[in-house]
Structures are given as C-alpha cells and as structure tokens.
Amino acid sequence: MAILLLVAVTFYSRIAAAKRSMRARSATSPLEVIVANSGNNSVSIYIDGSNCCPEATISGANTLLDSPSGVVQDSQGNLYVSNQRGTLSNTGSITVFAADATGNTAPIRTITGPDTEFIAPQAITLDQAGDIFVASLDNSVYEFAAGAQGNVPPINVIQGPDTGLAWPNGIGLDSLGKVYVANLSGGDGSGSVTIFSAGSTGDTPPHAIIAGSDTGLGSPTALLLSQGSIYVANLTGGGSSLGSITVYPPDASGDAIPTTTIVGSSTSILFPVGLAVDSAGNLFSANAGNLIAEFGSGSSGNTRACRLRCWRWSAPGARLDARSSRPNAATNVSASTNSVRCPATTNTTAAI
Numbered sequence: 001m002a003i004l005l006l007v008a009v010t011f012y013s014r015i016a017a018a019k020r021s022m023r024a025r026s027a028t029s030p031l032e033v034i035v036a037n038s039g040n041n042s043v044s045i046y047i048d049g050s051n052c053c054p055e056a057t058i059s060g061a062n063t064l065l066d067s068p069s070g071v072v073q074d075s076q077g078n079l080y081v082s083n084q085r086g087t088l089s090n091t092g093s094i095t096v097f098a099a100d101a102t103g104n105t106a107p108i109r110t111i112t113g114p115d116t117e118f119i120a121p122q123a124i125t126l127d128q129a130g131d132i133f134v135a136s137l138d139n140s141v142y143e144f145a146a147g148a149q150g151n152v153p154p155i156n157v158i159q160g161p162d163t164g165l166a167w168p169n170g171i172g173l174d175s176l177g178k179v180y181v182a183n184l185s186g187g188d189g190s191g192s193v194t195i196f197s198a199g200s201t202g203d204t205p206p207h208a209i210i211a212g213s214d215t216g217l218g219s220p221t222a223l224l225l226s227q228g229s230i231y232v233a234n235l236t237g238g239g240s241s242l243g244s245i246t247v248y249p250p251d252a253s254g255d256a257i258p259t260t261t262i263v264g265s266s267t268s269i270l271f272p273v274g275l276a277v278d279s280a281g282n283l284f285s286a287n288a289g290n291l292i293a294e295f296g297s298g299s300s301g302n303t304r305a306c307r308l309r310c311w312r313w314s315a316p317g318a319r320l321d322a323r324s325s326r327p328n329a330a331t332n333v334s335a336s337t338n339s340v341r342c343p344a345t346t347n348t349t350a351a352i
Contacts, residue, residue: 033276033284033292036068036081043068043081043097060104064095070124070134073099078108082121082134086112092121094132094144111144113151118142123171123182123222131155135168135181141196160203164194170223170232174250178207182220182232187211191220193232193248212255216246225250226277229259233272233285238263243272245285264302268293 033046035054042059058079059065070082077099086093093112097105111132120137127133130146140159144152158165158179170182177198186192192211196204210230211217218237223230230248237244244263248256262283263269274286281297293305 034071034079035286035292036065036071038067038069038084041065041068043071043079045102056102058097058101058103058105062104062106063097064093064107064110066093068095069120069122072124072126074126074130080124080126080132082124084120084122084137091119092116092136094121094124094134096149109147109149111148111150111152115151115153116142116144117154117157122169125171125173127173127177128175133171133173133179135171137167139163139165139168141165141168141171141179141181156201158196158200158202158204162203162205163196164192164206164209166192169221172223172225172230174225180223180225180230182223184219184221184235187215187217188213190215191217191234193217193220193223193230193252195253208253210248210252210254210256214255214257215248216244216258216261218244221273222275224275224277227281231275231277231283233275235271235273237261238269240265243269243287245269245272245275245283260300262295262299262301262303266302266304267295268305 035044035046037044040059041063042057042065044054045056047055065081065083066086067084068081069084072080074080079097079099079101081095081097083093083095093110095107096109098108118134118136118138118140121134122137123135125133132144132146132148134142134144136142140157142154143156145155164186165181165183166186167184168181169184172180174180179196179200181194181196183192183194186194187209188211192209194206195208195210197207216237217232217234218241219235220232221235222233225231228250230250230252232246232248234244234246237246244261246258247260248258268291269285269287270291271288272285273288276284283295283297283299285293285295287293294307295303296306
C-alpha cells in the first residue's frame with residue numbers, strides 16, 4: 001500500500017492539490033499523489049513516479065463533485081473536498097469520502113445549503129480536533145464542527161473589512177491554531193498572507209500580514225505550512241510574471257523578504273496553483289499547463305525540477321485526460337515516513 005500525497009486541482013487561481021484517500025503507510029510504501037480536477041469533476045490518485053495513468057479515480061454523478069477546488073484528509077484517511085459549486089445551491093459544497101473511496105461512489109457526508117453561508121469555497125483544511133476551515137470567495141473563513149453534515153451553519157466566521165481578506169485562495173493552520181490565509185488580492189494589489197490568532201472571530205484584524213514589494217508575492221493561490229515554514233504559490237510571481245514559490249519563516253510579518261524563492265525558466269513553474277510537501281521535504285507544485293513539478297528538499301532559485309508529471313499527456317487506458325485535469329492546488333502529505341524520493345533523501349518524519 002502507498003503513502004499518500006494530496007493534491008487538489010481547480011482551474012484559474014484555485015489549485016487544490018487533490019487529497020487522496022489514505023492507504024496503508026509504511027517506510028517501504030510509495031507515495032501517492034492525489035489530484036482534484038475541476039475540469040472534469042474528479043479526484044485522481046497517482047503512484048509517485050508514474051506520469052499519467054492514475055491508480056484510481058473518484059468521479060461520476062454519485063460523487064457530487066462539482067468544480068472541486070481544494071482537498072484535505074483527516075487522521076482516518078477520509079478525504080474532504082471543497083467544491084466551488086454545490087448540490088442544494090450553486091454556492092458550493094464540501095464532500096467527504098471514505099478512505100478507500102474510488103469510482104462513482106457517494107460521499108459519506110456533504111455540507112451544503114444556504115445556512116452554510118459560504119460562496120464558492122476555494123481552500124480547505126482541518127484542525128487537530130477535526131473542525132473544518134474553509135476559505136471562501138466572499139472574503140470569509142468559515143469553521144464547521146467536526147462531523148458536520150447537511151445544511152448546517154458554521155460555528156465560527158472570520159469576515160469583515162478589518163480582516164484584510166481579499167479573494168482568499170489558500171488556507172493553513174499551525175499547531176497553535178493560528179489561521180494563515182493566502183489572498184489573491186490584498187496588500188499593494190500583489191496579494192497578501194493574513195495570519196489570525198487562534199480563536200479569532202468576526203471582523204477581527206489579523207495578528208500579522210505579509211505584504212509588500214519585498215515579499216515576492218504575486219497573486220497568491222495556495223499556502224502550505226510545513227517543517228516550520230510558510231510556503232506560498234504565486235500565480236504571477238517572478239520577473240517574468242509566470243509564477244513562483246516563496247518561503248517565509250513562521251514569524252514573518254510586513255514586507256518580509258522570503259528565505260527561499262523558486263522561480264525561473266528552468267523550474268517549469270507556470271502559473272502555479274497548488275503546493276504539497278512530503279515528509280522528506282520534497283516540494284510538489286501543481287501548475288497551469290497540466291504539470292506537476294517536483295523539487296528536491298532545499299531547492300531554490302532557477303532550479304530544474306527533478307521530476308515532471310502530467311504534462312499534456314493522455315495515456316491509453318487512463319481514466320483521466322491530463323490535459324483537462326488542470327492541477328491547481330496542493331496540500332500536505334501525511335506526516336509519516338516516506339520511501340526514498342527524488343532526489344534520494346534520508347527517510348524522515350515531518351511535523352506538518
């Protein structure tokens with residue numbers, strides 16, 4: 001069985017590295033890359049090292065997937081997918097799939113309806129208690145209780161002009177419960193990262209804001225917290241405005257200079273929309289042009305990706321045409337020991 005990496009995919013600025021259902025995890029298991037595809041309403045699961053043919057696909061009318069934009073898994077391996085459109089209304093939904101879900105299978109739970117309040121949910125994450133946090137295009141962050149289902153109201157909302165939320169596209173939580181949000185707009189117009197203290201509610205100003213010309217932010221589309229750093233995918237970052245990945249320390253604030261930037265023609269980064277990091281520190285970027293680029297731990301600058309997948313390929317027998325998969329977002333991998341990666345690294349366990 002395989003260790004899984006989650007990647008959600010949507011089009012435009014939403015890349016949601018589609019998270020995959022959890023397989024058995026062992027030190028000798030290959031990593032699984034999960035991709036949520038907004039173009040054809042599916043979630044695809046790839047064995048790491050493969051380039052096109054998915055090991056499994058979740059798709060079909062029973063799944064209720066509807067322009068999926070984000071994905072995350074809980075400690076049991078269940079897969080949570082945010083959908084920009086929904087089933088009871090056209091304002092979005094959250095569909096939850098069992099860990100072994102595949103094919104045209106129905107979700108085990110669905111959150112949708114007018115009482116949920118969200119509009120076109122983009123990114124999704126969970127806290128340690130299992131509460132669900134959703135970044136919504138109505139410039140809000142909604143929190144739902146663990147186990148929530150149906151047309152239920154959120155238990156908390158961060159919303160209002162003082163929050164600094166501006167087209168939020170990425171979301172993450174640290175171990176202290178602070179909420180990190182990547183905003184496509186905001187700041188000087190190039191985007192921002194707003195950081196809220198644990199328990200923030202209503203029209204609360206962020207605890208800190210990362211924004212300004214020195215940050216290297218350029219329309220941030222995804223955010224990831226891993227190994228003590230804040231990773232941000234920038235849709236239009238870099239001198240050529242073709243996209244970049246910027247990395248910041250956890251206490252970054254203001255016009256902070258990134259500790260690491262991956263950008264340049266050799267990287268194959270093109271309008272990135274999703275991020276994921278495995279436990280060995282290898283970084284995955286989901287890009288426009290149907291490309292997932294993988295970088296070795298510690299990569300920076302105009303470095304060449306050590307592996308590329310899903311570059312305009314459509315293999316015989318594949319249940320997903322990579323040309324329509326539009327990898328857009330990525331999130332975490334499970335915090336467990338991985339097999340040797342690209343490039344070879346010592347097996348480690350990362351705190352995510």
